[in-house]
Amino acid sequence: MDRETELFYRQIPKVELHAHLNGSVGFTTMNKLIARKPHLNIESSRTAIHNGQRRTLDECFQVFKVIHQLVDSEEDILMVAKSVIEEFAADGVKYLELRSTPREETKTGLSKRRYIETVLEAIHQCKQDEVDIDVRFLVAVDRRNGPEVAMETVKLAEDFMLSSDGVVVGLDLSGDPTVGHGKDFLPALQRAKNCGLKLALHMSEVPSQKAESELLLDLPPDRIGHGTFLHPEAGGTDILVDKVCKLNIPLELCLTSNVKGQTVPSYEKHHFQYWYECKHPSVLCTDDKGVFCTNLSREYSLAASTFGLTREAVWSLSQQAIQCSFAPEAVKQKLEQRWAELRPHILH
Numbered sequence: 006m007d008r009e010t011e012l013f014y015r016q017i018p019k020v021e022l023h024a025h026l027n028g029s030v031g032f033t034t035m036n037k038l039i040a041r042k043p044h045l046n047i048e049s050s051r052t053a054i055h056n057g058q059r060r061t062l063d064e065c066f067q068v069f070k071v072i073h074q075l076v077d078s079e080e081d082i083l084m085v086a087k088s089v090i091e092e093f094a095a096d097g098v099k100y101l102e103l104r105s106t107p108r109e110e111t112k113t114g115l116s117k118r119r120y121i122e123t124v125l126e127a128i129h130q131c132k133q134d135e136v137d138i139d140v141r142f143l144v145a146v147d148r149r150n151g152p153e154v155a156m157e158t159v160k161l162a163e164d165f166m167l168s169s170d171g172v173v174v175g176l177d178l179s180g181d182p183t184v185g186h187g188k189d190f191l192p193a194l195q196r197a198k199n200c201g202l203k204l205a206l207h208m209s210e211v212p213s214q215k216a217e218s219e220l221l222l223d224l225p226p227d228r229i230g231h232g233t234f235l236h237p238e239a240g241g242t243d244i245l246v247d248k249v250c251k252l253n254i255p256l257e258l259c260l261t262s263n264v265k266g267q268t269v270p271s272y273e274k275h276h277f278q279y280w281y282e283c284k285h286p287s288v289l290c291t292d293d294k295g296v297f298c299t300n301l302s303r304e305y306s307l308a309a310s311t312f313g314l315t316r317e318a319v320w321s322l323s324q325q326a327i328q329c330s331f332a333p334e335a336v337k338q339k340l341e342q343r344w345a346e347l348r349p350h351i352l353h
């Protein structure tokens with residue numbers, strides 16, 4: 006890619022809606038963590054999947070285990086969160102919804118409440134430092150930890166939604182999709198929804214989740230993560246597609262994550278194409294920019310080169326993401342204004 010093209014993708018204002026904190030840690034910060042903890046004897050090749058490499062989804066989850074060993078104190082969490090926010094800002098992201106799973110106190114030495122407070126502190130510090138990005142937080146539920154922990158996490162998220170000055174806006178359901186069943190999480194998700202938390206749920210990330218997706222769609226969620234196997238061409242069903250379309254639920258699409266995790270065979274065969282042709286609201290996201298060695302500019306550029314999108318179309322894609330965010334109306338309006346002001350400087 007020539008420099009002008011690279012600059013274009015970095016300069017377009019972007020919205021990132023699907024980013025897991027510990028999967029988003031960049032190379033430099035990761036190396037700092039590794040150097041801080043020499044006793045763990047972790048090589049940096051174990052914390053990232055480089056370009057050209059692919060892993061099974063299961064192997065991806067092994068990578069998170071390694072990263073969690075490296076990020077296990079308040080100091081680490083604060084540093085990681087600040088650097089991730091700064092990196093997104095440097096990549097031209099103007100609005101970011103970060104998500105992270107508060108881990109058990111035995112794993113981090115800090116309570117789940119303190120874990121969330123630490124991430125919020127990082128967001129606050131970045132704001133004070135006038136980093137040019139609006140950051141919101143989604144509290145994540147790891148499905149591997151079962152429904153009781155999920156309910157506990159929802160209650161915590163509820164408290165923070167009321168006390169964080171609008172920073173905590175929603176709940177994420179993530180973790181290894183082959184573990185557990187969505188039906189067990191319905192009470193916790195229903196409760197979250199009833200109290201006003203927005204729901205961003207990983208759905209149909211693997212082929213075996215049809216029944217689960219049908220159940221979850223009845224909540225319904227406010228956004229869908231991946232949705233790789235919803236449509237009939239990928240083994241999904243018309244019923245699933247109809248529900249998603251009728252309810253107009255935006256999809257968070259993460260090209261490199263899906264290609265490197267081998268849930269889609271290639272960029273060309275990514276389901277972006279299917280949903281884009283349906284004109285369904287779809288938002289390009291990174292998922293885990295650290296683990297998958299990418300950034301949001303690169304994802305936009307890959308989508309454009311793979312699917313032949315014009316610069317106008319790329320711009321519309323990034324602008325459309327504003328309305329898919331969980332930001333309050335006033336913030337959406339401000340972002341729209343920002344996009345309108347920047348447009349003549351970037352699209353000429």
Ligand SMILES: CNc1ncnc2c1ncn2[C@@H]1O[C@H](COP(=O)(O)O)[C@@H](O)[C@H]1O
Pocket residue numbers: 025026027028065069104105106107145147179180181182207210262266292293
């Ligand atoms: C690749 N596709 C994916 N599918 C499902 N869950 C994923 C994921 N990528 C990341 N996570 C979830 O995010 C956690 C790491 O960030 P946090 O410690 O929460 O900040 C992982 O442990 C997993 O639960």
Ligand SMILES: [Zn+2]
Pocket residue numbers: 023025179207230292
């Ligand atoms: Zn994800």
